[in-house]
Amino acid sequence: MAETGISCGENSAVLDALKPVVRDEPESGIVNAANYVWKKGGNVIPMWVGEGSSPTPEFICRAAVESLARGETFYTWQRGIPELREALARYHARHYAKPFNAENFYVTGGGMQALQTAIQAIAGAGSEIVMPSPAWPNHAAPLRMLEVKPVEVPMNFSNGRWQLDLDQIFDAVNADTRAILVNSPSNPVGMVVGDDELIAIRDFCRKRGLWIIADEVYGRFYYPLTPGAGKVAPSFQNHCDAEEQIIYVNTFSKNWAMTGWRMGWVQAPEVIGQQIENLIQYNTSGVASFMQPAGIAALDQGEEFVESQVAHCAAGLDYLTSTLGQRDDISVQRPDGSFYYFFKVDGITDSVAAIKTWIDEINVGLAPGTAFGEGGEGWFRLCFACSHENLHEAADRLCQWLDHR
Amino acid sequence: MAETGISCGENSAVLDALKPVVRDEPESGIVNAANYVWKKGGNVIPMWVGEGSSPTPEFICRAAVESLARGETFYTWQRGIPELREALARYHARHYAKPFNAENFYVTGGGMQALQTAIQAIAGAGSEIVMPSPAWPNHAAPLRMLEVKPVEVPMNFSNGRWQLDLDQIFDAVNADTRAILVNSPSNPVGMVVGDDELIAIRDFCRKRGLWIIADEVYGRFYYPLTPGAGKVAPSFQNHCDAEEQIIYVNTFSKNWAMTGWRMGWVQAPEVIGQQIENLIQYNTSGVASFMQPAGIAALDQGEEFVESQVAHCAAGLDYLTSTLGQRDDISVQRPDGSFYYFFKVDGITDSVAAIKTWIDEINVGLAPGTAFGEGGEGWFRLCFACSHENLHEAADRLCQWLDHR
Numbered sequence: 001m002a003e004t005g006i007s008c009g010e011n012s013a014v015l016d017a018l019k020p021v022v023r024d025e026p027e028s029g030i031v032n033a034a035n036y037v038w039k040k041g042g043n044v045i046p047m048w049v050g051e052g053s054s055p056t057p058e059f060i061c062r063a064a065v066e067s068l069a070r071g072e073t074f075y076t077w078q079r080g081i082p083e084l085r086e087a088l089a090r091y092h093a094r095h096y097a098k099p100f101n102a103e104n105f106y107v108t109g110g111g112m113q114a115l116q117t118a119i120q121a122i123a124g125a126g127s128e129i130v131m132p133s134p135a136w137p138n139h140a141a142p143l144r145m146l147e148v149k150p151v152e153v154p155m156n157f158s159n160g161r162w163q164l165d166l167d168q169i170f171d172a173v174n175a176d177t178r179a180i181l182v183n184s185p186s187n188p189v190g191m192v193v194g195d196d197e198l199i200a201i202r203d204f205c206r207k208r209g210l211w212i213i214a215d216e217v218y219g220r221f222y223y224p225l226t227p228g229a230g231k232v233a234p235s236f237q238n239h240c241d242a243e244e245q246i247i248y249v250n251t252f253s254k255n256w257a258m259t260g261w262r263m264g265w266v267q268a269p270e271v272i273g274q275q276i277e278n279l280i281q282y283n284t285s286g287v288a289s290f291m292q293p294a295g296i297a298a299l300d301q302g303e304e305f306v307e308s309q310v311a312h313c314a315a316g317l318d319y320l321t322s323t324l325g326q327r328d329d330i331s332v333q334r335p336d337g338s339f340y341y342f343f344k345v346d347g348i349t350d351s352v353a354a355i356k357t358w359i360d361e362i363n364v365g366l367a368p369g370t371a372f373g374e375g376g377e378g379w380f381r382l383c384f385a386c387s388h389e390n391l392h393e394a395a396d397r398l399c400q401w402l403d404h405r
Numbered sequence: 406m407a408e409t410g411i412s413c414g415e416n417s418a419v420l421d422a423l424k425p426v427v428r429d430e431p432e433s434g435i436v437n438a439a440n441y442v443w444k445k446g447g448n449v450i451p452m453w454v455g456e457g458s459s460p461t462p463e464f465i466c467r468a469a470v471e472s473l474a475r476g477e478t479f480y481t482w483q484r485g486i487p488e489l490r491e492a493l494a495r496y497h498a499r500h501y502a503k504p505f506n507a508e509n510f511y512v513t514g515g516g517m518q519a520l521q522t523a524i525q526a527i528a529g530a531g532s533e534i535v536m537p538s539p540a541w542p543n544h545a546a547p548l549r550m551l552e553v554k555p556v557e558v559p560m561n562f563s564n565g566r567w568q569l570d571l572d573q574i575f576d577a578v579n580a581d582t583r584a585i586l587v588n589s590p591s592n593p594v595g596m597v598v599g600d601d602e603l604i605a606i607r608d609f610c611r612k613r614g615l616w617i618i619a620d621e622v623y624g625r626f627y628y629p630l631t632p633g634a635g636k637v638a639p640s641f642q643n644h645c646d647a648e649e650q651i652i653y654v655n656t657f658s659k660n661w662a663m664t665g666w667r668m669g670w671v672q673a674p675e676v677i678g679q680q681i682e683n684l685i686q687y688n689t690s691g692v693a694s695f696m697q698p699a700g701i702a703a704l705d706q707g708e709e710f711v712e713s714q715v716a717h718c719a720a721g722l723d724y725l726t727s728t729l730g731q732r733d734d735i736s737v738q739r740p741d742g743s744f745y746y747f748f749k750v751d752g753i754t755d756s757v758a759a760i761k762t763w764i765d766e767i768n769v770g771l772a773p774g775t776a777f778g779e780g781g782e783g784w785f786r787l788c789f790a791c792s793h794e795n796l797h798e799a800a801d802r803l804c805q806w807l808d809h810r
Contacts (some may be wrong), residue, residue: 011676017614017650019529019583022680055476065470071460073665078436096605109514109667112690124424124552125530142687146551147529149583209422243421260478260694262514271416271459275427280545281436284689288696289665 022145028137029371033355035145036384037365041403044167044232044359045386045394048367050310051259052385056294057305060256063297067290071309076289078277080107080265085365088265095220096237103270105342107292110218111251111264114185116142117279118247118266122211123148123178129213130172132164133371134188134379138384139181139215151177154375155189157344161333162191167176170204179211180204185218185233186343188372189326190335190383192222195234202239205246212236212246218338220255223314225334233337243269254385255306256298257335263291278350311387314390316384323395329402340367344378345402351377427550434776435805438760442770443447449764450791450799453772455744456664457717458789461699462710463603463660466701472695476782478669481694483682485512485670489697490721492704493670500625501642509676511682512572512697514689516622516669518657521547522684523652523671527616528583534618535577536586539747539777539784544620559780560594562749566738567596575609584616585609590638590776593747593777593786595740597627598795600639607644610651615639618653621744625660625711628719630739638742648674659744659790660711661703668696675721702785714790718744721796722788728800734807748782750807756782767802 015023016177027035027240033048079085085102092100108114115138123129125147131139140150151172156163169180180201184193193201205212222233240246251264268276274319317334320341324330332343348354352367358364369379384391420428432440437452484490490507497505502635513519520543522760530552534542536732540559547596552616556577574585580645591599618643627638635685643740645651656669673681685691722739725746737748753759763769774784789796 011648014648014650014674014676015615015680018526018677020679022526022684023684025680026439027679028686029685029727031682049480049539051480056473056478061473061478065473068461068470073466073663075454075456075664109518110684110688113514113688116523120550121423121427124426138690143684145513145525145684209418212424218700219646243416243419243420245413258478259480262689263692269416269419272418272423274432275420275423275430277436278430278432278546279427279550281517281552282543283518283521284514285543286667288667288693324593337501374731 017258021147025141028141029352030137030367033365033367034369036356037359039199043365044365045390046365047386047390047394048365048382049175049381050254050385052257053256053311053387053390055119055303056257056261059301060297061257064290064294067293069336072289072293074289076286076292078286079273079281080105080287081289081292084295086298091299092237095232096235096295101242101270103273104267106266106268106273106280107262107287107295108266108280108289110262111249111253112138112268113284114249114251115139115215116266117215117276118213118249118284119143119146119148120279120283121247121272121275126176127178128176129179129181130169131170131183132186133374134376135183135368136187137371137373139183140373143382146181149176152373157331157333160331163187164191164193164197166200169201173208173210173224177210179213180186181213181215182236183215185221185335187218187338188340188367189333190338190340190342191333192233192336194222198234198236199239200259206244210245212240214246214248216402217254221310221313221339222337223317224336243271246267252309254294255309256302257309258298260319260351261291261294263287263295312388313385316386316388319388319392320382320384320395323399327399327402339383341384343380343382344369344381348378351380355380358398358401362401364394364397422443425660426552430546430550434757435542435772438610438770438772441761442764445764447511449766449768449770450795451770452787452791452795453770453787455712455790456660457662458792458795461662461663461666462707464706465663465699465702467766469699472698477694479694480536481691481697483685483691485510485692486697488692489700494719496704497642497746500637501640506647506676509672511671511673511678511685512692512700513669513671513685514692515667516597516654516658517543519654519669519671520618520620520691521688522545522681523618523654524548524551524553525681525684526652526677527689531581532583533579533581534584534586535574535582536588537574537591539774539781540588541592542776542778544588545778547552554581557778562738563737565736567594569596569598569602570615571602571605574606577611578615582615583620585755586618586620587641588620590626590742592623592743593745594738595743595745595747596738597629597638597741600643601637603641605645606639606709611649615650617645619651619653621653626715626718627742628722629741650674656702657700660714661707662714665701666696666699668700676709712738717793718790720794721791722746722792724797725787725789725800728804732807737784744788746789747789748785748787749774750785753783754783759785763803763806767806769799769802
């Protein structure tokens, strides 16, 4: 058991009694970096995790406090309270300029439970889900732990851009494939899948009877340089029917600075509503009753806040583009979306070691590219949702370190 | 698709594209009763669900409100904040009179996520978990939806008592068995497994390398008639080492009237801590940061409240014993624990139909025995944690209905 750092002895029998795929799943590379910082202590600028520095806005917290004061502390609707599902439909109608039905929305314990729900709904042991890589580790790991095979199709980085090769994606589909997972804007690379490609994926999935799992969590964090681009990233919402084989996973975490709330949603066909409800019932039995009014406040009154968050991130990205992005020893595609800067440093062949060096020497904490799948060696993910003070300081320290290495 | 009430047509293709075990899992019989009431409307006394009528005590809510005001709205420790894990260790030390280690406690999104975590940790497709029946439907259903086989061993009701036949339980174990799930005090029958039987189960599991999943959620709701019995139900805590193959699933819901919070815990060997953390990370990414101080308040300051809850339930049970329990046409074992009264009515052969009749005719809502597995036909579960006003009214109406049927 040397890999896990656990001493042998009788306890290893307990470890060996776990389901093998669970026993053998390593710690997330992002969490590993975080733990290195927490053990070290000190004043490290935390840029490994996907959240900003602002706490949840007061008007959102207030809605939860008022709900608690009303005594809304009992079991509630497994699909989410009707008022929140209606608010989700209104929010989507506003941003995608078409009608949405509240019955297609199911409230979950964060985006992660939304993804877990989607996986459990469609994939069992021995089946496969295809996804481009590099990818957020939380896309593949839950699959492995459920004995589902994540089939990661590496994207190529060439001419300064990540290339999504649809033929490679489609070639990776076989009789065991249940879904293609599309994360756009992408965590970690910030790539946005265009409308033509979304349509091609939709048509392929329709023809082959596959599900689409659409992770468009960062759809609002969209900063294309193309003139005339919309304010929301291209989306399957514009190309798919509500009642076809597509499950969206989403979260309150990013848009409304609610990472610590663990509240998100699934959007899925109404015809599988009972099954989604069952999965919620048997995984968590729903989301805290008094948190759901806070979700309504976020959706109905949070637009100004979301826009300020996006503007904040866009300004942060501009700073990175004009500093790290100008260096000859750094390769990066300026992200069109998300709030991650995913860059490669010439001459670094051990991302994890470099991460620890930067934590130790310049108090800057990033996530190692290796956390995001094969091909991530030499790459790093920096979250630019943090305060500009922290962002500028971290970028400047990294540039200085690179100048003097 | 007639069973599910969904019309045929193109949407049935979407339903058929689900994982078959998920597609075919019926709605919980408890939820089904609840939905019947919600659709009907009106003033039905709700006794189908496992919760009381009191909202969460103010001192617990206040801790969450103060945490929100401190801006504790960010991602936090996946295993739970250290202070809450310490409080869980203190709470257990107080009630089981031995030391506990905070590292053995992992905070989850309710008891249901605790159970889901335990299942995912040890059992994959094709494996089996043995449990006595009647059982809470949420024990077997999540297994089925993960392609794990629940092996329900029917208990016999004879001479007015539920008989747990350990030989039958042990005979149900085969090479695919991963665990025995023991729920004591039992939902729905209220039976408490004695120390000798707990030891026998422990010894059998040790010999066969099996896990024990211990659901002792109702351990504080203990009202034995035996003189000198303790205040907490017999528990594996008194017979097992913290580091052996046992996983406890528990919740804040019942003791502290926090059903709507969705907060619970797993207690498991420290050696599998990383794996439990991974499962939490990839299922929900933890529990809301600002709810966790409320858990600490409950554990450290909630004893008086828990004792008042237990006394309230004991008085409710006395009322049932002196009313429904005295009838010749009712069979029941007075529960030694839990807060459920599980009874059979002579001459009723369709529990679900009877439930609906009572909802329609006397505005009393129970859960049908068939929700709790085979052998539940003719039985009913009544939760006596509700207000005494509701409880007396419901029991009286049931007696009157039975008198005049």
